[in-house]
Amino acid sequence: MGLSYAEENYLKAILKLSGSPDGTVSTNAIAAQLDTSAASVTDMLKKLSDKELITYQRYKGASLSEEGQRVATSLLRKHRLWEVFLVQSLGMTWDEVHEIAEELEHIQSDRLIERLDNFLGHPKFDPHGDPIPNKQGRYTLRAQIPLSTLVSGQSGMIIGVKEDDSPFLKHLNDKGLSIGKIVRVLTIDEYDHGLLLRMEGDDVVLSGQVADHILVKPVA
Amino acid sequence: MGLSYAEENYLKAILKLSGSPDGTVSTNAIAAQLDTSAASVTDMLKKLSDKELITYQRYKGASLSEEGQRVATSLLRKHRLWEVFLVQSLGMTWDEVHEIAEELEHIQSDRLIERLDNFLGHPKFDPHGDPIPNKQGRYTLRAQIPLSTLVSGQSGMIIGVKEDDSPFLKHLNDKGLSIGKIVRVLTIDEYDHGLLLRMEGDDVVLSGQVADHILVKPVA
DNA sequence: AATATTTTTTAGATTAATCTAAATTGAGCT
DNA sequence: AGCTCAATTTAGATTAATCTAAAAAATATT
Numbered sequence: 315m316g317l318s319y320a321e322e323n324y325l326k327a328i329l330k331l332s333g334s335p336d337g338t339v340s341t342n343a344i345a346a347q348l349d350t351s352a353a354s355v356t357d358m359l360k361k362l363s364d365k366e367l368i369t370y371q372r373y374k375g376a377s378l379s380e381e382g383q384r385v386a387t388s389l390l391r392k393h394r395l396w397e398v399f400l401v402q403s404l405g406m407t408w409d410e411v412h413e414i415a416e417e418l419e420h421i422q423s424d425r426l427i428e429r430l431d432n433f434l435g436h437p438k439f440d441p442h443g444d445p446i447p448n449k450q451g452r453y454t455l456r457a458q459i460p461l462s463t464l465v466s467g468q469s470g471m472i473i474g475v476k477e478d479d480s481p482f483l484k485h486l487n488d489k490g491l492s493i494g495k496i497v498r499v500l501t502i503d504e505y506d507h508g509l510l511l512r513m514e515g516d517d518v519v520l521s522g523q524v525a526d527h528i529l530v531k532p533v534a
Numbered sequence: 535m536g537l538s539y540a541e542e543n544y545l546k547a548i549l550k551l552s553g554s555p556d557g558t559v560s561t562n563a564i565a566a567q568l569d570t571s572a573a574s575v576t577d578m579l580k581k582l583s584d585k586e587l588i589t590y591q592r593y594k595g596a597s598l599s600e601e602g603q604r605v606a607t608s609l610l611r612k613h614r615l616w617e618v619f620l621v622q623s624l625g626m627t628w629d630e631v632h633e634i635a636e637e638l639e640h641i642q643s644d645r646l647i648e649r650l651d652n653f654l655g656h657p658k659f660d661p662h663g664d665p666i667p668n669k670q671g672r673y674t675l676r677a678q679i680p681l682s683t684l685v686s687g688q689s690g691m692i693i694g695v696k697e698d699d700s701p702f703l704k705h706l707n708d709k710g711l712s713i714g715k716i717v718r719v720l721t722i723d724e725y726d727h728g729l730l731l732r733m734e735g736d737d738v739v740l741s742g743q744v745a746d747h748i749l750v751k752p753v754a
Numbered sequence: 755a756a757t758a759t760t761t762t763t764t765a766g767a768t769t770a771a772t773c774t775a776a777a778t779t780g781a782g783c784t
Numbered sequence: 785a786g787c788t789c790a791a792t793t794t795a796g797a798t799t800a801a802t803c804t805a806a807a808a809a810a811t812a813t814t
Contacts, residue, residue: 320801341762354802356763361800373762373809403623404649414643421637429624540771561792574772576793581770593779593792 319420322389323348324358325367328378329386338375387451393419394440394447395430401441402434408441408492409483441493443474443529459532461497462507462525469498470530477527486528489518496533536642542609543568544578545587548598549606558595607671613639614660614667615650621661622654628661628712629703663694663713663749679752681717682727682745689718690750697747706748709738716753 317325327347331339341359345352363370367382378386396418400411428449431437438454439445445453464470472495475483486492490513500510500517507522520528537545547567551559561579565572583590587602598606616638620631648669651657658674659665665673684690692715695703706712710733720730720737727742740748 318800342760350801351803352762353764353804357801400646400649404646404653406645406649410645414641414646417641418638421634423634425626425630426620426624426634429620429626433624538770562790570771571773572792573774573794577771 316422317385320358321362321365321367322385322420324355324362325378325382325386326389328368328376329383329390332377338377340375344376384451387447389419391447391449391451392421392427394444395427395434395437397440397442398434398437398446399430402437407487409480409487411441412478412480412483439473442478443472443493458529460526461499461509461520461528461530462522464499464530464532466499466502469496469533471496471533472528473531474529475527476529482524482527485524489520490514490516491518491528497530537605539640540578541582541585541587542605542640544575544582545598545602545606546609548588548596549603549610552597558597560595564596604671607667609639611667611669611671612641612647614664615647615654615657617660617662618654618657618666619650622657627703627707629700629707631661632698632700632703659693661713662698663692678749680746681729681740681748681750682742684719684750684752686719686722689716689753691716691753692748693751694749695747696749702744702747705744709740710734710736711738711748717750 324344327344328339331343331347341352341355344359345355348355359368359370359376362368362382363376366379367385368376368378370376393415396415397408397411400406400414401408406414431449437446443458445455447453458473459470460476461470461472472491472493474493475486477483491497495513497511497513497518500512502509503522507525509520509522509525511518511520544564547564548559551563551567561572561575564579565575568575579588579590579596582588582602583596586599587605588596588598590596613635616635617628617631620626620634621628626634651669657666663678665675667673678693679690680696681690681692692711692713694713695706697703711717715733717731717733717738720732722729723742727745729740729742729745731738731740
């Protein structure tokens with residue numbers, strides 16, 4: 315028997331919040347992540363615990379079991395593969411694909427996903443620069459650091475973002491920033507940490523907060 | 535606000551059963567189609583009527599409203615476009631795509647569907663030979679007749695099937711029958727109406743019932 | 755250590771979709 | 785017109801997921 319959308323979303327939230335695949339997560343943190351009440355979370359944690367998808371102790375929080383990790387990682391894999399498809403094949407923009415992938419990730423068919431993976435050429439990263447777990451749930455970690463940590467004169471290739479929300483991604487798009495682009499830091503404001511960047515000849519101004527949420531790979 | 539999966543499935547069932555986009559459908563027919571109880575159907579018909587997606591009169595049956603037709607046809611469009619994608623792009627077989635498309639058709643995004651349609655080259659028919667409604671809900675009807683109506687010596691190109699269920703499609707696959715193949719009727723059994731066909735040099739035997747569910751376009 | 759605060763859980767209700775069993779309606783047949 | 789029977793609807797329950805408000809446990813503060 316498959317899991318419900320709700321159950322799957324809880325597992326994803328726990329994986330996301332635990333950061334490390336292991337690690338325990340509080341009821342309130344999950345409630346905030348899923349924008350629901352703590353009481354609902356408690357109910358669901360009991361159910362997931364009964365199904366042995368998580369380890370749960372009253373008042374102590376929850377962590378994914380082996381099986382729970384498997385399921386959650388598989389959802390991540392599906393989500394990210396669909397995002398690649400939407401951007402690469404259908405030509406959608408990276409700021410509009412997240413919500414659609416949020417629905418597509420629940421489609422039930424292992425065969426479909428393996429075919430899709432093959433069709434896309436086994437990509438290792440999604441359009442936001444996040445790594446795509448392989449069939450076994452393993453994924454490469456990429457050397458990525460916030461753009462805000464570069465020093466004046468240094469260059470970096472944009473490989474991802476920390477925030478997934480649409481307004482933020484749209485903001486980047488508007489500035490011409492996207493995956494693969496190489497930027498060079500011209501100046502950094504000492505007071506507010508705002509950046510002046512040069513990208514493909516154009517100069518772009520970026521606030522410190524925004525630069526903090528853009529991930530780059532340093533380039534020689 | 536979008537509709538629930540359940541509501542969408544009822545609209546699809548009504549469209550399918552009414553044959554002609556108009557035409558009224560009985561409670562029991564819907565219950566049989568969706569493999570549910572008549573009582574459940576009554577509940578749902580009331581709800582859909584409140585939302586003005588159908589016209590419904592107690593004890594008299596239901597028919598789609600303008601808006602209901604729009605929604606149901608759009609579902610058909612999505613279902614069939616996804617089937618084309620699964621077969622054409624991912625290389626799946628026509629007997630395994632129906633159930634997956636059954637899930638994919640509920641994904642909410644008009645932009646996604648228009649992009650997919652474009653990506654696929656605006657196909658007019660799905661892998662089962664069924665016409666794909668355009669954005670406005672209109673679709674071409676193709677001159678298609680059951681294989682069982684051909685007479686001895688006549689040839690036809692396979693363009694579709696009446697049954698969508700997997701065992702049936704698998705059966706055809708096993709016999710080497712698929713969309714686009716041209717078959718010639720060699721003999722027809724007078725007693726049980728079984729057929730002997732020639733296809734690409736090979737001879738294939740088919741029961742009358744099966745031939746009745748295969749759609750062909752007569753070929754000179 | 756005792757108290758105050760925060761977090762989490764329990765209790766009790768609600769909504770959507772479904773079920774079974776019983777009552778009602780409509781249609782066909784003498 | 786009256787009767788019978790199938791089709792349909794109503795009544796009353798059930799399950800999953802959610803909510804609010806109140807109680808209980810854990811944590812922090814004095």
